[in-house]
Each structure stands twice: as C-alpha cells, then as structure tokens.
Amino acid sequence: MAYQKILRKGLKPSTAHLAHRTVRAALNEAVRRRHITENPARIAKAPRVVEEEIVPFSRDEARRLITAAGEIRNGARFIIALSLGLRRGEALGLKWSDVTITWKHGCARGEACRRTLTAAECPVRRGSGTLTVRRSIQQLNWQHGCTPDKPCGHEHGAYCPERYGGGLVVGEVKSRAGRRVIGLPRPVIEALEAHRGQQEDEREAAANLWEEGDWVFATPIGRPTHPTPDNRAWKALLRLAGVRNARLHDARHTAATVLLELKVPLPAAMELMGWSNAAVAKRYMHVNTELVTSVAEQVGAHMWAAPNDEDEDEDGPEGALVPV
Ligand SMILES: [Zn+2]
Ligand SMILES: [Zn+2]
Known part of the structure; x- marks a missing residue:
C-alpha cells in the first residue's frame, strides 16, 4: 500500500497521514465532478499518527559518548548535542561569531600571572560564555528536472542529470522555532576551545584551499558540514563509545531530560531547548x-x-x- 511505502522511505507517519488527506480530498473532488462514483480513499485506512518514542541516554552512556567525542575530529559537535540539545541543523549552522566566551584569571589575587598574562593565557583560566542559535542548515532533496516524455529513469532525483532544488540551504531560525541564547557549561567551553585549536591546524594544512565561512564545525577545507557525513560521524562515535545504536535526536532528548532532572523550571527549559510550546516539553514528563x-x-x-x-x-x- 502507498502509505506503507511512504513509511518505509523513513518519512513520518504524519507525512503519510497528510498524503492520505490530500489524496482523499482530491478524490472527493473527482467524485463531485463525477469522474468517479466512489472515493477509494474512504475505504483505505490512514496510518495512525504515532508519537516519536523518546529514548534518552543514561548518564553512563552520555559520559562514555562525551569521553569518546574528545578523541574524534569535530567531536565538540556531539558534546554540544548531548549537553545543550541543539538540533542537527542548528549545530551544523553555528558560526564562531555566534559563540561568545570571556575569560577570568583563576589564579589567586596578587599572583604574577595577573600582571604578565592575559586572562585567556592564565593556566587556571575560568571561562564563561554563551552560544546564540540563529541559523540552521538543512539538506533539501533534489527534484527531477527531466520531463515526463523523457524521464531519466532514476528513482531518486539526486541522480537525475537535470536535478534542481537540492543541496545545503542555510536558513535563519525564527524566534518561535527556537532562536535562543544558551549559557555554556565550563567543560563545553574547554571542548570548544580545544576544537578551535584543531580547526586552526586544519586551516593551516588546507592553505589556499581553505574557504573561510566562519563555520564552527567545518569540513577540512572550511566548508559547512553536510547532514549525511555528520550522521556517519555520529554512528561511528556510538561504536567508538560502545553505546547502543541510537539516533542523533536521542542526544537532544538526553539534554532535555537532564534539564528536567535538574528541576529547571519549565519556561526556562523551553527557552534552552527552543521548544515553541509546552506540549513538547510535557512529552518528557513521563520519561523518567x-x-x-x-x-x-x-x-x-x-x-x-x-x-x-x-x-x-x-x-x-x-x-x-x-x-x-
Ligand atoms: Zn592567572
Ligand atoms: Zn530525472
């Protein structure tokens, strides 16, 4: 059945549901115009809309993932997913200009360090900072550009020689969809700083191949990271950490669950997670x-x-x- 095919393709039940409604409406119109006498979509059953299951990582799993993330390229990207709950597109859309970090001396008052070194150079520096989510990177599916009388024969538009409309798009995050400022925990600041240093090495190695885009999680030549290789990196991290196979979205669920475990008030948790309504937050309530x-x-x-x-x-x- 067509709806099963939609579901097999990995689309959400709600998408299949929408498809059902669209087909039903079109066929009703056909009945009205007397092209057909009975609407077949009234007989076909729409799939039930099942809420996505929330499976956050345990504290032990999250710790193993964070440790393993410290050993891989762009690993800070997954530390951010686990601790701050950024959506995939939001993390990949981060630019360094969205990250503000200020340093203070961690050494005792009167130490020579305070006169000779900047706060950032202090060996026991203490950072504080924020990250602003204002951008999201999405990968759009390629559409067939071939004409019905001369079809290219490929199932997926990505292989069509005349493909159009696909690829990476960078969009602004609107306030209701999660534009927000998030405070950075100190270990996340240190992970980001270590990552910044690694990226500087890559920029040097890439030399004139480097395309400066200010992306926090760039490719080895400075371009933004595609969601597909990002997902491969996530799966590799799970194996490295010896953690069960899970979706990247479960990292976001983990961050949300931690906020609720820490009894962060709901309005603050909604702001941090970029939830536009409390109904989403309530789904986490029965988790733990x-x-x-x-x-x-x-x-x-x-x-x-x-x-x-x-x-x-x-x-x-x-x-x-x-x-x-
Ligand atoms: Zn100092
Ligand atoms: Zn085509």
Missing part, C-alpha cells in the same frame, strides 16, 4: 520515573505537611493574623 517519583514526593510534602510545619507558615498558625 525517578523524576516523577521525586515530584510526587514534593507534592506530597507540600500539601500534606505535618501540622507542626504549618505553625511556621507566613500567615501564622491556623491562618491567624501575623502581628506586624
């Missing part, structure tokens, strides 16, 4: 039984507090007026 239990305990302690505790309430015992 530990979290659910802890919330239940807090609610219990709050609403069924022992009478003794109530005596210390602001409005006094039994709600009596508090002397001013």
Whole structure:
C-alpha cells in the first residue's frame, strides 16, 4: 500500500497521514465532478499518527559518548548535542561569531600571572560564555528536472542529470522555532576551545584551499558540514563509545531530560531547548520515573505537611493574623 511505502522511505507517519488527506480530498473532488462514483480513499485506512518514542541516554552512556567525542575530529559537535540539545541543523549552522566566551584569571589575587598574562593565557583560566542559535542548515532533496516524455529513469532525483532544488540551504531560525541564547557549561567551553585549536591546524594544512565561512564545525577545507557525513560521524562515535545504536535526536532528548532532572523550571527549559510550546516539553514528563517519583514526593510534602510545619507558615498558625 502507498502509505506503507511512504513509511518505509523513513518519512513520518504524519507525512503519510497528510498524503492520505490530500489524496482523499482530491478524490472527493473527482467524485463531485463525477469522474468517479466512489472515493477509494474512504475505504483505505490512514496510518495512525504515532508519537516519536523518546529514548534518552543514561548518564553512563552520555559520559562514555562525551569521553569518546574528545578523541574524534569535530567531536565538540556531539558534546554540544548531548549537553545543550541543539538540533542537527542548528549545530551544523553555528558560526564562531555566534559563540561568545570571556575569560577570568583563576589564579589567586596578587599572583604574577595577573600582571604578565592575559586572562585567556592564565593556566587556571575560568571561562564563561554563551552560544546564540540563529541559523540552521538543512539538506533539501533534489527534484527531477527531466520531463515526463523523457524521464531519466532514476528513482531518486539526486541522480537525475537535470536535478534542481537540492543541496545545503542555510536558513535563519525564527524566534518561535527556537532562536535562543544558551549559557555554556565550563567543560563545553574547554571542548570548544580545544576544537578551535584543531580547526586552526586544519586551516593551516588546507592553505589556499581553505574557504573561510566562519563555520564552527567545518569540513577540512572550511566548508559547512553536510547532514549525511555528520550522521556517519555520529554512528561511528556510538561504536567508538560502545553505546547502543541510537539516533542523533536521542542526544537532544538526553539534554532535555537532564534539564528536567535538574528541576529547571519549565519556561526556562523551553527557552534552552527552543521548544515553541509546552506540549513538547510535557512529552518528557513521563520519561523518567525517578523524576516523577521525586515530584510526587514534593507534592506530597507540600500539601500534606505535618501540622507542626504549618505553625511556621507566613500567615501564622491556623491562618491567624501575623502581628506586624
Ligand atoms: Zn592567572
Ligand atoms: Zn530525472
């Protein structure tokens, strides 16, 4: 069946659902215009829209991935996915101009280091910084450019000699879709700085082949990274870390779950993750039984507090007026 084919191609059930609705509407129109007498789409069942399953990494898996990421080229890219939850296109779309890091001396006051070295050169420097998500890189599918009377014969548009409309596109992230400023944890700052140094070596090695685009996670010649090789690098990292096969999106789920485990208030978590509505955030709520239990305990302690505790309430015992 056509919908099964759509699903097999890796498209979401919602896409198949939309296809079903479109076909049904078109056939209804055909019935109305008396081209056909009965709409076949009324007989064919639409696939059910199944919510994507959320499988965050355990803390141990996340640590193994972060350690392994320190050993591979552009590995900071996956540290950012795990700790900050950036979407693939957002991470690949980062430019150095989106990253702001400031350094402070970590040495004691009065040390000679403070007079002779800059804060960034201090051996025990302490960084703080932010990252602004304002851009996203997407790979569009190539469309056939051949005409129906002279088809190229290839199934995928990418192989069509007359292909058009595909390739990498860089888009601005709109505020509702997740334009945001994220604070950088100190280990992420150090990972980014180490990565910056490695990229400088690559720029030197590439010499005049280097195409300066200010991309944080560039190819060895400075161009933006395509999602396809990025996904291969992710799968290789999973094998290197000895972690179960998982989608890169599970790294984003991990970052989200950590925020909720740390009891970051929902509006702040939504801002950090770039969620446009609370419905998405709520899907994480049933993920972690530990979290659910802890919330239940807090609610219990709050609403069924022992009478003794109530005596210390602001409005006094039994709600009596508090002397001013
Ligand atoms: Zn210092
Ligand atoms: Zn073609």
